Amino acid sequence: MAVELLKGNVAFAEAAVRAGCEAYFGYPITPQTEALEHMAKRMPELGRVFVQAESEVAAINMVYGAAAAGARVMTSSSSPGVSLMMEGISYIAGSEVPAVVVDVMRGGPGLGNIAPAQCDYLQMVKGGGHGDYRSIVLAPSTVQELIDHTVLAFDLAEAWRTIVVVLADGSLGQMMEGAELPPMRPPRPPSERAAWALTGAIGRPTNLVSSIHLEPSEEEAFNQRLQAKYAAIEAAEVRVEEHLTGDARIAVVAFGTAARLAKTAIAAARDDGLAVGVLRPITLDPFPTAALRALAERVDGLLVVEMNAGQMLQDVQRVVAERVPVRFFGRTGGVMPMPEEIGAAIRELAHEVGAADDAAPWQEVPA
Template sequence: MAKELIKGNVAMAEAAIRAGLEAYFGYPITPQTEVLEHLAKRMPELGRAFVQAESEVAAINMVYGAACTGVRVMTSSSSPGVSLMQEGLSYIAGTEVPAVMINVMRGGPGLGNIAPAQSDYHQAVRGGGHGDYHPIVLAPASVQEAIDLTVLSFDLAEKYRNLVFVLADGSVGQMMEPAELPEMRPVVRQDYDWAIRGRGENSRPKRILTSIYINPLDEEIANLRMLNTWYQIKQNEIRFKEYYLDDAEYLVVGFGTAGRVALSAVRKFRANGVKVGLLRPITVSPFPDEILSLLAGRMKGILVVEMSQGQMLDDVLIAVGRQSPVHFYGRPGGVVPFPEDVEREINRMIVSDSKLVTDPRKAWLDRALAKI
């Protein structure tokens, strides 16, 4: 199909339809609402289920119900709405049914604002709701990637009976750029041996889907089973984009929009012959920790760029250890960094002479406070 100029939110909504989305339940919230609006028009005309729920709490529990029937189902929201969904997400995880959620992140905490942010990273990759569970989290940096990852999210959700989040930010959701949508896939209802659809004409044995294991020993077994699934996901599904890494002496790490902005800065250094590379995680959960750990050994410095107070920074620090100095540059609260900001920070890293940084977040905070 040909490329067209398309808005990120609309692109993700249409990509989900073409991936076989059978049911959508959502609630309006900026900067995600175009997903809901697009599906409000398209789903009924295709004879598929669409409900604007009374709240995000209800929306995610509708998703939970539809997910138990084994159809492709999704919701979308933005940060405060996703907080409301944590109850249902935990239940979906505990019941081991596949479901997809798009989070078009905005500034927080609290009501925050409606500008792009990445401060729901921890909430997404650490689970967010109660109990032990691990969602797969995909982070697009362009409209095209948002399309591709939305399609992938359904395949991964079904393959592992796992939650998948598309963790976009307000700029990916709101920007328009040329992108190519996939062909329409036919809706296929897989004949899962766990799906709840009634016992049917042959009166098969009843099925129960629940997240309650009243006997702690049974819950422990369920937890171990879920963790085992997670290790399969870690083994098979880690994805990242690398730029100029072959001979890099300095490494920048950023995901989504922050990674894209950082790439502009990295290219500028490369044009001047400075050996800077970029690692942009696509799966921020599972996190590409092995590649990062391998790269860290030969880097004179690593700069983490995020639109938050430094959340992925924690995962980078775990992966890197004390192999090389880690620096941080963040713009929390809904501010998007400019490439020049990142260039300045890369320069700072280069002149810092490979000294280990005890607390990169505090060092950045002190510089940021001094500017206010």
């Protein structure tokens, strides 16, 4: 394999193909349609399943059905389309079948626009569908990571029998970047499907895949088992990147695209003598609670940067619990924050908490 210039949407679709995805169900929506387009071409030529469903509601229920049959399966969409999928996502969670959902977020609420945004954090991390379920949520910040997370998503989904969401945004879907695709992994033969899967009960006891437990005590026992599973996921699957936090007195907390914008901003701030780092949650659920808490013990202030009105901010505030000032800088509606603006917010916080003593005087960046 070699590094190629790849568009994010095409990259994750091809990564899914190479991860042995057997079936893709989706419905076109900008800014992720290139993924569907790529699957429309690739899946049939490999003898696999591609269906452009009549709606996102249909697509997610096709995912549910194929997952129940033990297939490696995925869908992808963008914010309004993912909203339509919420009922099916809850049913999938309630049935404990593995499925991968890629959300290439765009500006909202409502029809919004097709520009990059991170305004589905709460929807994807806190639920969105009904019931006490959780998903593993991965937040890639480069095209390479979008590829790697898509492959990882299938493995995690099957290992934990859960939904794994790859939470990207329009900029990651639309941009091109040098990245390396994984080697081709052929789909698992039908004979090797999971023991719980609905593969035809000839010569074995019947399997049942369902999210219904009419007896409340049985539903409660099931919920307790789900919660125990989520606790085990929390103990095993937290992923986080700390960038230049070793000597940092100020840290930016950001995920996905906002984190890479912040990395450019802190490079400039460091040139001005500010000791700034970035903590980037790679898994949004499970959230890197321990790493963030440890960082909050040693810095003077935290700046949360998001392409929304402050959604992950709620989790940061919960974890930090007023150990240290937490400030927020965000742009909404599909506007990407420029590194210069993030830099200004970093300087403002540094001055507020007295972490700018050695720094060069703060100069306003012309708009």
